[in-house]
Each structure stands twice: as structure tokens, then as C-alpha cells.
Amino acid sequence: MASIVGHCALGATLGKLLLPERRYWPYWVLAAACAFLPDADVIGFKFHVPYASLWGHRGLSHSLLAAAVVATAVTGYYRIRRGPATPPLARLWLLLFLATASHGVLDAMTTGGEGVAFFSPFDTERYFFGLRPIAVSPIGVKKFVGEWAARVLRSEVQWVLLPCALLLLAQYSAQRLLRPTAAR
Numbered sequence: 001m002a003s004i005v006g007h008c009a010l011g012a013t014l015g016k017l018l019l020p021e022r023r024y025w026p027y028w029v030l031a032a033a034c035a036f037l038p039d040a041d042v043i044g045f046k047f048h049v050p051y052a053s054l055w056g057h058r059g060l061s062h063s064l065l066a067a068a069v070v071a072t073a074v075t076g077y078y079r080i081r082r083g084p085a086t087p088p089l090a091r092l093w094l095l096l097f098l099a100t101a102s103h104g105v106l107d108a109m110t111t112g113g114e115g116v117a118f119f120s121p122f123d124t125e126r127y128f129f130g131l132r133p134i135a136v137s138p139i140g141v142k143k144f145v146g147e148w149a150a151r152v153l154r155s156e157v158q159w160v161l162l163p164c165a166l167l168l169l170a171q172y173s174a175q176r177l178l179r180p181t182a183a184r
Contacts, residue, residue, distance in 0.1 A: 002106040003137040003149075004036055006156040010106065011035025011099040013164040017171055018095045019087050027087060031099035034070060038062045038103040042139055051114055054121055057139070058107055063120040067100035105129075106160065112136030133159050 014035075015028030041061040049055050060066055075093040078086050086092070104116040108129045113136055115126025135155040138148055 002110055002134050002160065003152050003156060004039075005153065006106055006134070006160040007035045007039070007103055008032040009156075009161050009164050010102050013167060014099050014102065015095060016168060018091060018098075020171060020175070023085050024087055026085070027092065027095065030074070031095055034074070034096050034099040035102050037070065037100060038066065045139070052126070054117075054124060058104070058113060058115065058126065059117045059124075060120045062104040062107060062116050062118070064101055064104075064118055065120065065122075067097050067104075070100045071095075071097035106134060108132075109159070110134045110136040 009032075011032040011034055012028045015024070015031035019027050038061040039057075041055070041057050041059065044053075044055055044057065051057050052059075054060050071093045074096050075089055078092060079089055087095075104118055107113065108116045108118075108127055109132055110128075111132050111134065115128050117124055117126050119125070133155060135148075135152045137152045
């Protein structure tokens with residue numbers, strides 16, 4: 001898997017890109033949390049759930065169906081609790097779906113593991129992408145130290161954080177260029 005750093009950075013970046021107004025910053029944080037949420041499946045290791053099972057790591061929780069369920073449930077909550085700073089619900093759903101689904105995308109770009117079950121439960125095949133430049137992160141905080149952690153973070157800086165920063169810079173530049181002359 002990619003580390004929590006890469007997952008959360010991509011989720012927050014998606015939040016800022018899709019809901020750019022500063023008043024929506026709590027949704028940027030929510031998107032970061034959704035981007036990391038699929039790794040809750042690692043609890044299965046404590047209960048001896050086989051890695052390759054439907055409920056195993058990178059299984060159902062990493063699927064596009066799970067991303068749609070998370071986006072629908074959380075958007076439903078905000079539909080009921082609608083407040084003055086609630087973004088348009090369709091855009092919020094899209095953000096939460098993309099943030100949650102981004103987890104599997106990053107994991108499918110790592111150098112280890114058993115692939116991602118994107119189409120689970122309908123197809124239990126596990127997939128990797130042809131491009132796999134992100135060093136796989138160890139599972140567990142205690143193991144995320146030393147050279148392995150440094151290697152993971154270096155690859156995530158190059159393949160996740162830098163592209164996120166460039167996207168945010170492009171958004172900022174476009175907003176400045178499109179701002180009315182009187183506002184400059």
C-alpha cells in the first residue's frame with residue numbers, strides 16, 4: 001500500500017480541486033479521511049482474515065463499489081444535516097467517490113502486495129497498473145521506520161506529493177488569471 005501521507009495528500013488535493021472555496025476546507029479534510037479509509041481492512045490481519053479473501057486487505061474495501069457506498073452514505077448524511085457551508089451534493093458525492101477510489105489507484109501503483117480488487121464483489125481478480133513506481137509501505141506504524149519508510153516517502157514525494165502540488169499550483173494560477181481585473 002501507499003502510506004497514509006500519500007493517500008491523505010491526494011484526497012485533500014482532490015477536495016481543494018473540486019471544492020476550491022476556502023469555506024469548504026472541512027470537506028478537504030473529509031476527502032483526505034475517505035482516501036485513507038479503505039485501509040481499515042487491515043484489522044482483518046488481527047482476526048486471521050486471509051489477504052486474498054473478499055474481506056482481506058485490498059479486497060472489497062478497496063473496490064469501486066465501496067467508494068460509491070461511502071460517497072452515498074456520507075453525502076446522505078450531509079443531505080439530512082444540510083448547513084450553510086454544505087457544498088452542492090452532487091459535487092460532494094463526486095469528491096468523496098474519487099477520494100475513496102483514489103486509494104485503490106495508488107495501491108495499484110505500488111511495488112508490492114497482491115493487487116487491488118477494483119470490481120469486488122462481482123469480480124475478485126486483483127489488479128496492478130503497468131506503471132508501479134510507488135514503493136510499497138509496510139503495514140503497521142511500528143514497521144514504518146528507517147530506510148524502508150524513507151524509500152516509501154521519497155517515492156511518494158515524486159509520484160504523489162509533487163503532482164498534487166503542481167495541480168494545486170495550476171488551479172491557483174488559473175484562478176488568478178480568470179479573476180476580474182477590478183479584483184486584482
